[in-house]
Amino acid sequence: MIILEFKAKGTKSQYSSIDEAIRTVKFIRNSCIRLWLDNKGTGKSDLSKYSKILAREFSFANELNSTARQAASERAWSSIARFYDNCKKKVPGKKGFPKFHKRGRSVEYKKSGWKLSPDKKSITFTDKKGIGKLKLKGTWDLWRFDKKKINRVRIVRRADGYYVQFCVAVDIKEDLNSTGRTIGLDVGLKEFYTDSDGHSEPNPRFYHKGEKRLKFCQRRVSRKKKGSSNRKKAVNRLGRQHLKISRQREEHAKRLARCVVRSNDLVAYEDLRVKNLVKNHCLAKSINDAGWYQFRKWLEHFGTKFSRITVAVNPAYTSQNCSNCGEVVKKSLSTRTHVCECGCELDRDHNAAINIRNRAISTTGHVGTWILDPNASGDLTSTLLDSGLVEQVGSLNEESPRL
Known part of the structure; x- marks a missing residue:
């Protein structure tokens, strides 16, 4: 199983539709957590059924694709199952009790709700959220894989834009000659x-090198009026700087490990x-x-x-x-x-x-x-x-x- 990621290019109205879909996913997940808290013995199937009930009660939830609603309920259950596992294993310290999400960052579709273009350079989301057609910018060879092998498609929001991830069920094992070392x-x-x-x-110390810039961006945020557009821009600049450092650290670890x-x-x-x-x-x-x-x-x-x-x-x-x-x-x-x-x-x-x-x-x-x-x-x-x-x-x- 591999994950291929592309930068999504669209209009402001499309980005707003993506944000609305992400808020809907957050609402369904938090509602499932509330159902589990209020009803003892609630299982995974109960949460999946509850996502259908939410779609009937709320029009904005019904606009989201059914598989995306199921994926949101599965997210809630994964946090519950992790809490149960930690309790059974008697993990020391906090057991990770499920919490309500204040901010959402992604929406996930399964086999339906999306359609790839023939050249696989764009993707169209067909639910009623109005996301529509997004161009895919990236260097991965998505055309090499059969569409049937794509199990899930996820839209992720980050500080520098929106990304589309494809979860592809392929085996990527390679045979190398033994080194004897x-x-x-x-x-x-x-x-x-x-x-x-x-x-x-040598230790690159990416955070230490970028700390001066981070402090500058943080001061800019603290000086802006809360709720203003200028503060949102300053927060976005700070988020981009943190994202840059995390990407540097991840890429460094990946190359050395390989x-x-x-x-x-x-x-x-x-x-x-x-x-x-x-x-x-x-x-x-x-x-x-x-x-x-x-x-x-x-x-x-x-x-x-x-x-x-x-x-x-x-x-x-x-x-x-x-x-x-x-x-x-x-x-x-x-x-x-x-x-x-x-x-x-x-x-x-x-x-x-x-x-x-x-x-x-x-x-x-x-x-x-x-x-x-x-x-x-x-x-x-x-x-x-x-x-x-x-x-x-x-x-x-x-x-x-x-x-």
């Missing part, structure tokens, strides 16, 4: 990551709980700016795509243990060099990366045994009890087939 990665704040070979990738996975048969990395790490108010901004979660997400995605093994390793004592003799050498965060009595002297992050790689290999076995198995893939990494490894999360296919 294994690598361990230790992410950090000084360097983005240091691998077990001693190579360090390069690392293609160059190695096994990639080991730390199983960091970023949600817990950012509770440290002294380092929260730097940790969020580094984008460790995005990097891990793309590592796992490309591991599945290129049939490589990606392993999440328990980070406990990877910095304290000596990679040569295994002895514990206690050190503070300010100590950047690992020095052991056995004569091993390495950079702190390099020593941790070697420990991460060794811990992964000790559990999965020598990578050569995996290379001999033609049916092996990135999803076959085993997870054993007390092995220091954790189960991999599912990959997200959010990139072009060209990558």
Whole structure:
């Protein structure tokens, strides 16, 4: 499954119709959440039926395509199901109780409510919201895919305009020649990551570099009168700046992850709980700016795509243990060099990366045994009890087939 995204070009009246459709989706979702709160035992089918009732009661809801209303009720149920799962798993802290959305950003259609042009350079939405025909601006080869493989179409509103996303059911796995190499990665704040070979990738710090511009845009917002058109323009400029930084961070993580996975048969990395790490108010901004979660997400995605093994390793004592003799050498965060009595002297992050790689290999076995198995893939990494490894999360296919 891949997602192809195009910039949507239309008129102001069309954009207003899209905004109205998004508000309708928000209304249906919030109404379904209210039904669940007021009626114990409400299930997914009940929410789907309730979306039909809302269409009969409210004319603006009836104007939206039936599949879009179903998708809105499914959004409500997904938040409820996630809350139930967190309660069953006894996730520490907040369980993610379903909340009402104040702002909506997208509307999703299934198999109906839209029609592609023969050249697939424009799309027409056929419901009664009046969105009409939108031109598609982008470089992805949508014409290569059969229309039957497009499961969903989504219109997304961002600070710099509107986008149309196509969810295409295709397999994008590629077979690469084995390299016979294994690598361990230790992410950090000084360097983005240091691998077990001693190579360090610099941390770009996109938020830190753009913070001066963000502060300027924020001051412009605070000086404008609330409710004025000038304030809306200032808010939009601020949103564009935040969007630029987030895109830079995502693209950086994607390119590095692709390069690392293609160059190695096994990639080991730390199983960091970023949600817990950012509770440290002294380092929260730097940790969020580094984008460790995005990097891990793309590592796992490309591991599945290129049939490589990606392993999440328990980070406990990877910095304290000596990679040569295994002895514990206690050190503070300010100590950047690992020095052991056995004569091993390495950079702190390099020593941790070697420990991460060794811990992964000790559990999965020598990578050569995996290379001999033609049916092996990135999803076959085993997870054993007390092995220091954790189960991999599912990959997200959010990139072009060209990558």
